[in-house]
Every structure is written in C-alpha cells, then in structure tokens.
Amino acid sequence: MILVIDVGNTNITFGVYKKKELVTTFRLMSKTPRTSDEYGVLITELLFKNNIRTEQIEGTIVASVVPNVMHSLTSGIKRYVKERLLIVGAGIKTGIRIVTENPREIGSDRIVDAVAAYELYGGPVLVIDFGTATTYDLVNAEGSFCAGITAPGIRMSAKAMWEDTARLPEVEIKKPASILAQETISSMQAGLVYGQIGQTEYIIQRVKKETNYEDLKVVATGGLGRIISAETDMIQEYNSALTLEGLRIIYEKNNR
Numbered sequence: 001m002i003l004v005i006d007v008g009n010t011n012i013t014f015g016v017y018k019k020k021e022l023v024t025t026f027r028l029m030s031k032t033p034r035t036s037d038e039y040g041v042l043i044t045e046l047l048f049k050n051n052i053r054t055e056q057i058e059g060t061i062v063a064s065v066v067p068n069v070m071h072s073l074t075s076g077i078k079r080y081v082k083e084r085l086l087i088v089g090a091g092i093k094t095g096i097r098i099v100t101e102n103p104r105e106i107g108s109d110r111i112v113d114a115v116a117a118y119e120l121y122g123g124p125v126l127v128i129d130f131g132t133a134t135t136y137d138l139v140n141a142e143g144s145f146c147a148g149i150t151a152p153g154i155r156m157s158a159k160a161m162w163e164d165t166a167r168l169p170e171v172e173i174k175k176p177a178s179i180l181a182q183e184t185i186s187s188m189q190a191g192l193v194y195g196q197i198g199q200t201e202y203i204i205q206r207v208k209k210e211t212n213y214e215d216l217k218v219v220a221t222g223g224l225g226r227i228i229s230a231e232t233d234m235i236q237e238y239n240s241a242l243t244l245e246g247l248r249i250i251y252e253k254n255n256r
Contacts, residue, residue, distance in 0.1 A: 040080030
C-alpha cells in the first residue's frame with residue numbers, strides 16, 4: 001500500500017492505495033499548527049481507524065502548496081510511518097512536460113492534476129480544479145502542460161461578500177431553486193453558483209477558440225466541482241479523487 005498526501009490551502013487530504021484501488025481517504029485542516037509528533041500520531045491513529053497498520057505502508061508521496069507545513073509533516077511521516085518519501089517537485093518523473101514561460105511557478109497540485117487527467121483521459125485535456133482558487137490547466141495531445149488560468153474560487157468569492165459587505169450574511173454554497181431570487185440568501189447563492197457556471201463555460205469556449213481543439217476533453221475536480229459540473233454539458237468528467245490518482249501515478253512512475 002502507498003500513502004498519498006495532497007496539502008492544500010484549506011485541507012490536507014490523505015489517501016491510501018492498494019495497487020490502483022483507493023482504499024480510504026481522510027483529512028486534516030492545513031491551517032492548524034502541528035509538531036512532527038502530532039502529525040505522526042494523528043496519521044498513525046487515522047490509518048489504524050481505517051484498519052491499516054503503518055507497517056503495511058510501502059511508501060508515501062506528498063504534493064504541497066503550503067510550504068510552512070512541510071517540515072513538520074514530512075518529519076512526522078518519516079518517524080512514524082515510513083522513511084521512503086517522495087515530494088512532488090523539481091527532478092521527479094511526472095510523464096508530462098511543462099512548456100510554460102516559467103515552469104517553476106506551476107504549483108505541484110496543478111502538475112499532479114494534469115498528470116492524472118492526461119493519463120486517465122488522454123489529451124488534449126483541460127483540467128478544472130474548483131478549490132480555494134479555481135484553476136484551468138491545459139495539456140495538449142503530446143502531454144505538454146501548455147497554459148494555466150487562475151480565478152477566485154467560489155468560497156473565496158463568497159467569503160469576500162460576507163466579510164466585506166456589512167449586511168450580507170454567510171450562506172451555504174448551493175444551487176438555489178431559481179436564478180430569479182427574491183430574497184438575500186438565494187440571491188447570493190444564485191450569483192455564486194450561476195456566476196461560476198458562466199465563468200466556466202466562457203473560459204472553456206475561449207480555450208477551444210484560441211487552441212482550435214474541438215476535441216478538447218474537460219475534466220473537473222475539487223470540492224465544489226460536482227455542483228458546477230452537474231449544471232453544464234461542457235464538462236465531460238468529474239473526478240473527486242483526481243489529485244490522489246495523480247499522486248499514485250507519479251509514485252508508480254518513480255518506483256518502476
């Protein structure tokens with residue numbers, strides 16, 4: 001079994017794979033400060049609660065966009081789980097080439113998603129991750145990461161509304177019964193959800209126009225991706241475990 005870890009701005013998502021099967025997942029908040037021992041004990045306990053012993057873990061792979069977490073997290077993994085640890089970054093085999101102006105600027109989470117989408121669905125493919133930010137990443141038919149687009153995420157937009165506007169409340173992000181809202185909460189939900197759908201469809205159309213990729217596959221992931229992908233036929237696939245799949249694929253490529 002291997003342990004795959006995606007360190008995002010909001011959560012640290014853990015997955016355990018037995019060959020190609022995702023056996024279990026669990027999460028920790030990434031903004032909570034923890035020592036290496038705290039990480040080690042928490043991970044060990046969460047594995048145990050999912051009927052997995054640390055001795056069964058052959059190795060671990062981590063992708064992170066939160067540098068401050070990494071020292072404690074990786075030290076905890078090495079001490080309590082397994083010394084064999086891969087970190088997605090420069091020098092690691094991914095199977096795709098990054099041909100943007102400055103490849104080092106591309107976040108490891110975006111690279112991992114691109115690897116998974118290309119390996120699972122082929123190219124050209126546009127990967128949309130509805131996370132803290134909403135990102136759109138293009139991989140061509142030859143497996144080159146060509147371009148990326150970054151926009152505010154739905155939760156980020158919602159947080160800006162209720163924190164920066166005195167009379168707007170915090171609301172659940174969900175699709176309202178109608179876009180023709182008649183009170184404040186459904187009005188905000190309509191703007192957030194339908195606004196994101198409109199943005200998504202326009203960007204997909206624009207990418208197709210500028211690339212001439214009429215056969216472009218569009219794959220979505222991220223916590224709120226299910227809501228958006230269900231409302232547009234311009235997204236062909238929704239895969240909630242896309243990042244974890246990418247980590248598994250990269251681990252396998254580096255351990256053949």
